Each structure stands twice: as structure tokens, then as C-alpha cells.
Amino acid sequence: MDGAALVTGASRGLGAHIARRLAADGRPVAVNYLPDREDAERVVADITRAGGRAAAFHADVTDEDDVTALVAAVEAELGPVDVLVPNATGPQPVIDAVDVTWQDHLDQLTFFVKSPTLLMQAVVPGMRSRGGGRIVQIGSDLFERSAPGMSAYSAAKGAQLSLTRTWARELGPWNITVNVVAPGWIPVERHASMDPRYVEAYRREVPLGRMGTPAEIADVVAFLASDAARFITGERITVNGGHVMD
Structure with a gap:
């Protein structure tokens, strides 16, 4: 593929x-974005400079019509989608359990259940007709850590894992694998203002003695998207330096 x-x-x-x-x-890559066109174009430019092929596509992946249009646009410009990585997320507020509302739960389920479902339904017919595909979800080890204030997020991540395993069984007969990569805390741009003392406290709990990097998550996603992972499905691979072992 x-x-x-x-x-x-x-x-x-x-x-x-x-x-x-x-x-x-060597894959053509569709860089989906919603508010950050300049950042998306920068990623495309990085890929192009490195000799790859990519294009940016604006879409709200929680909206059914947008998802349908997105997949059609990607396939028209870059070819059939053989690898789907539903990575988009939204705000993840810390809310005490006694204050969590049903809307708080829905906000998280929208990104980790609704959006992946819409995307899966949009790409799977093509994958089936071509004899296979890869779906790699992005989970979180918070599902095991049960961090206070994160009950809505953790519950949605648990639902996402259940989806993955069920899809793996349903889609396996068509050679479509479905897996989850579950990072620990990997600092990225939105963590730039984080208190360094919190970062250090987390680092001390990691058996490998350091924070993970985005590249280390990307490497595992790339493995699951490759032919080397052709007989792996329904799995959850935690990438957190041993911070949580399940």
C-alpha cells in the first residue's frame, strides 16, 4: 500500500x-488543519524541501460534510488514502469530577469518538476496494494514570481504545489494520508556558530518565503504517519511557 x-x-x-x-x-501526505493555515503550509513546505509530496487541507473533522469533502479533496490531489491518522484534538480543561457536565464529556467524545468514526467511514470503502489500509489512532496514557481533573478526557480516550479494538475485528477481513499509539506527556508548542518544575517532577517519574520527543511518537506511527506492521491490529502501543506500564 x-x-x-x-x-x-x-x-x-x-x-x-x-x-x-x-x-x-515516501507517502504523499495530506496535512489537515482548521485554524492554522500558515502552520500547515509550513509543514507542507518542510516536506517539499525534503523531497516529499504534501498539501494542506482545511476541514473541521468533527463535521460530517467537511469530512466527506476533505477525503474527496485529498484523493483528487494526492491519490487514494491508504493511511489514516485521526490526530486532531481540542481543549482539554482540568475540571473537578463534581463539576464535570455532560457537555464536557461530549466535547471530548466529539474529538475521540465522533471525528475518528466519521473519518473511518469516509476512507474505509476505498481501502476495502484496494485490498487494505492502516488506521492509527492517537491515544494517551492518561487512561491508565487516571489524573485528577481529567475524567472527561480519560473516559473519551477509553472509548477511543474500545473503538479501535472493535474496528480491528470488523475491518480485519479486508486487510485493514487499526491500532492506537498512546503517548505519555510529550511537550509540544502548546506546553511552552508550562512551569519547569512540573516538567522536572514528571521527568523524575520516567524510568528512562527523560522526556519523550514528538519524533519518537511519529516513529511508532510510521511503523504501524508500514508493511512491517502488516500482522499487528487491535493493539495499543504506549510510548512514555515506562512512566506507566500496562
């Missing part, structure tokens, strides 16, 4: 690194 990769929320953060890494493997 050498078709295009669609990475949502790829204008910055982990998504940008994943997009660059998949392009380095």
Missing part, C-alpha cells in the same frame, strides 16, 4: 511531526 496518508490536526504539535515522518517514508 503506497497511497496517501491523511493526518488530521497536522499543522503543529504531534500531528506535524507525524506528517513529516510519513512523508519521509
Whole structure:
């Protein structure tokens, strides 16, 4: 399978690194963005300078019509989507459990259940007709850490894992693998103002003695998207230096 990769929320953060890494493997890459056109174009420019092929695509991946139009646009410009990485996310506020509302839960489920479902439904018919594909979800080790104030986020990540395993069983007969890469805390641009003392406290809890990097997440995504992972499906690979072991 050498078709295009669609990475949502790829204008910055982990998504940008994943997009660059998949392009380095020779895949055309669709860099999806919503508010950050300049950042998305910068990722595309990085890929192009490195000899790869990419294009930026504006779409709200929580909206059904936008997702349908996005996949059609990607396939018209870059070719069929053989790799899907639903990476887009939204705000992740810290809210005490006694204050969490149903809307707080829906906000997280929108990104980790609704959006992946819409994207999967848009790309799977083509994958089936071509004899296979790869879906790589981006999870989180917070599902195990049960961090206070993150109940809505953690619950949605648990639902995302359940989706992945069910899809793996349903889509396996068509040679479509479905897996989750679950990072620990990987500092990216939005963590620039984080208190250094918090970063150091986290680092001391990591058996490997350091923070992970976005490139290390991107490498695992690229592996699962490759032919080397052709017999791996329904799995969750935690990438956190041993901070949580499940």
C-alpha cells in the first residue's frame, strides 16, 4: 500500500511531526488543519524541501460534510488514502469530577469518538476496494494514570481504545489494520508556558530518565503504517519511557 496518508490536526504539535515522518517514508501526505493555515503550509513546505509530496487541507473533522469533502479533496490531489491518522484534538480543561457536565464529556467524545468514526467511514470503502489500509489512532496514557481533573478526557480516550479494538475485528477481513499509539506527556508548542518544575517532577517519574520527543511518537506511527506492521491490529502501543506500564 503506497497511497496517501491523511493526518488530521497536522499543522503543529504531534500531528506535524507525524506528517513529516510519513512523508519521509515516501507517502504523499495530506496535512489537515482548521485554524492554522500558515502552520500547515509550513509543514507542507518542510516536506517539499525534503523531497516529499504534501498539501494542506482545511476541514473541521468533527463535521460530517467537511469530512466527506476533505477525503474527496485529498484523493483528487494526492491519490487514494491508504493511511489514516485521526490526530486532531481540542481543549482539554482540568475540571473537578463534581463539576464535570455532560457537555464536557461530549466535547471530548466529539474529538475521540465522533471525528475518528466519521473519518473511518469516509476512507474505509476505498481501502476495502484496494485490498487494505492502516488506521492509527492517537491515544494517551492518561487512561491508565487516571489524573485528577481529567475524567472527561480519560473516559473519551477509553472509548477511543474500545473503538479501535472493535474496528480491528470488523475491518480485519479486508486487510485493514487499526491500532492506537498512546503517548505519555510529550511537550509540544502548546506546553511552552508550562512551569519547569512540573516538567522536572514528571521527568523524575520516567524510568528512562527523560522526556519523550514528538519524533519518537511519529516513529511508532510510521511503523504501524508500514508493511512491517502488516500482522499487528487491535493493539495499543504506549510510548512514555515506562512512566506507566500496562
